Each structure stands twice: as structure tokens, then as C-alpha cells.
Amino acid sequence: MKDVHNVSADADGRLFDPQARAALVQFIGGDDTLAMEAAAAVRTASHAIERMRAQGSENRGLSSGTLDVLLRLSASADGMTIGDLAKSAGVSSRNVTGLVDTLERDGLVQRAPAPHDRRSVLARITPAGQEWIENWRRPTQLAMGAIFRDFTPDDLAQLRHLCLRLADNHHKLTQYLNGAR
Amino acid sequence: MKDVHNVSADADGRLFDPQARAALVQFIGGDDTLAMEAAAAVRTASHAIERMRAQGSENRGLSSGTLDVLLRLSASADGMTIGDLAKSAGVSSRNVTGLVDTLERDGLVQRAPAPHDRRSVLARITPAGQEWIENWRRPTQLAMGAIFRDFTPDDLAQLRHLCLRLADNHHKLTQYLNGAR
DNA sequence: ACTTCATCATGAAGGACGTACATAATGTCT
């Protein structure tokens, strides 16, 4: 079986994807490929994580979107409104409505009227939801441990740091764009 | 407007997501949260990149999956088979068939019989496809530059490196699992 | 108080990505 997957190491001993670089170098001069390569690498990594997570929480019946919402709700004891969930997840509020629908159908989340604003709906995690997460925790932990094999705590912190800087840039950018409109 | 998006800095000056950490700390003891936090951060970053890319190549009509295939094809002058594309992208071959369908409908890619194996189909990028990528390059470069604002070349290389290490782990893992089956 | 405008959740409709299973054509091995 021919192996398409391939990584090489550059002069600093850092990995890069030769295929991605070849595709980029012919269009963009030297330095600017760095950002594109990094972006492609992040995408690949995210896919890998998604795969592992799906494999780990298999048979449990929750998919990426709903899991994302459930995790956010498990973090806030008082629940969150649909709109807040949408903002924090970076997706449309209509989408969150649907995700909460399925979670509610499964009994993992409950809707309640919001105290301050009668237009809003408060989503709150149920005991069944908490339990679901309890069961999800162990295999996921193992899966993440496997995919981050040989990462030092410093590596992990640095990866987190760089990714969040990126997300922060994006957030500021969209805020700026919306403000300028 | 209440701002849900939020990042803080830890003792090392590195960013973290307080909400994600709060959600994790109550389940997992100290050190193991690092991997989960990193995974969540990668997911967030990937979303941000996807957003920027969609915004940059807007009005051009290609979405993430098809763009991924087109980029891979632009890297190999002789074209690639459906199966190889599927392997390198980490998705099912049936999925790639559909993506190549839409690309072919748009005239950006052509199918041809593979010389060595008459079961295989060779997908090759057309001149129109090359041109499409030419037009895509500039806005995307700008978008990536914006989202990676204040990243030093070393930051970018390190981010790429960490992400590819992760992907490499994942690849070895799945290979191991498939071999053991 | 009344009007006007903004915001919230949701209905309706649709696009894109991705999967699993079945199948016909072709390769490979014994």
C-alpha cells in the first residue's frame, strides 16, 4: 500500500508537510508560505482530534456540535441562553437552537424561561447530561492522551497558547469588521 | 453587549480559555486538563481559520472539502487517483468522488483513465482550475496574514510543528489499530 | 403612552460534508 501521508523535518528539526509546501511555494514567495502552512497544519490537526473524539465517544450518540454545546453548558451551573451559546461557539443562533433541540430530545438538556428577558431561553444541563459527560470523560481522556503522546506539558501549553492567540486575533478582527460596517 | 468570548493569561504569560478550564478542572485532576485544553484550543483555532478562509474566498463558490481536493491536485502535475486523494485527505473515497464531481462540474478538474489500473480514475486540475487558484491566492494570503497578526516566523513554524506532530501521532495510531485488527 | 427600532428564538428551505452499504468492473493470487 502506497503511503500518501508524509512529513519531513526542516533545518530546525521542525516538521512540515512537503506536499503542502510544494503546493504553496510556486505561488507565494518564501516567507509568506509560513502562515499558509501553519493554517493547513491546524486544519489537519483539528481533523485528527475530531476523528479521535468521534472514535472515543462512539456509540454514545453525540456528535461534534451537540457535544460542544453540552460541554459549554456543563461549565455554567446556571445555564446559558441560546444567543450566548451561539456567540461563545462562534456559530449562528439558529444552529444552536437545533443542537439544543436534539440535546433536549435526548434528555441531556432542559429549556427554561430566562428570568431577565422573556424573549430569551435558558438552556441548562440535566443530571442525565452530567452523567453522560461522566461516562464520556474516561475514553476521551485516553484518546487525547494517545494523540498527544510525547507532548511535554510545555508543548501542550504552547500549542494552546498559539491557537488561542489565533482565535483572539480572529475575534478582534470580526469585531472590527462588524463595527466598521 | 455582554462579551462571551474571553481569554486569560496564566503564570507563564500564555493564554488559556477560563471557561474551558473551569469545565475540565472539575472532572480531571490538574495535569490531564492540559491535553483537553489544547484539543479544545485547536478546534477553536481551526474554526477561526475556516471562517476566514470562507470569507476570503467568498463569491468564488468553493467550500472547504472541494478546495482541499483542488489544492492537493494543484500540487501534483500528473494528477491523483480518487483513492489517493481520499487517503491523503483522511476521508472516505466515496466522499472524494462527490467532491471531484462538483469540481468537474465547475470545469476546474478533469477525470481521466489511470494508465496503470483500469479500475482507477485519475483526477487532474485543468487550466481553469489553476486560474481559480491564482485568483484565490491573494485574498487568502491577506486573510491568513490578518489572522496570524503578531505571529513571528518562529511562532508560525512552532505552531505548524506541534500540529503536524499531533497529526503524525494520529496517523501512526490509526495505522496501528488497523494493523491489529 | 405610543411609536419605532432592535433583539431573541424559532420555522422553513437548502447547501455542503461526511458516512455505510451494495455493486459492477478490474486486478491479483493460487
Added chain:
DNA sequence: AGACATTATGTACGTCCTTCATGATGAAGT
């Protein structure tokens, strides 16, 4: 020649996500 594997694709389906429209509610100005 026959048994089995592999390749691409048809069929059927699920999930995520979007935009636009709508009814209910809040907020702000007069």
C-alpha cells in the same frame, strides 16, 4: 480458471451550518 481484494460510484441517510422570514418581547425617543 476460480476465489478474493480493490476501485469508483449509486443509493440512502445524518449532521452541521447558513440565510431569510416571523412573532414575541425589550428599549429608546418623543
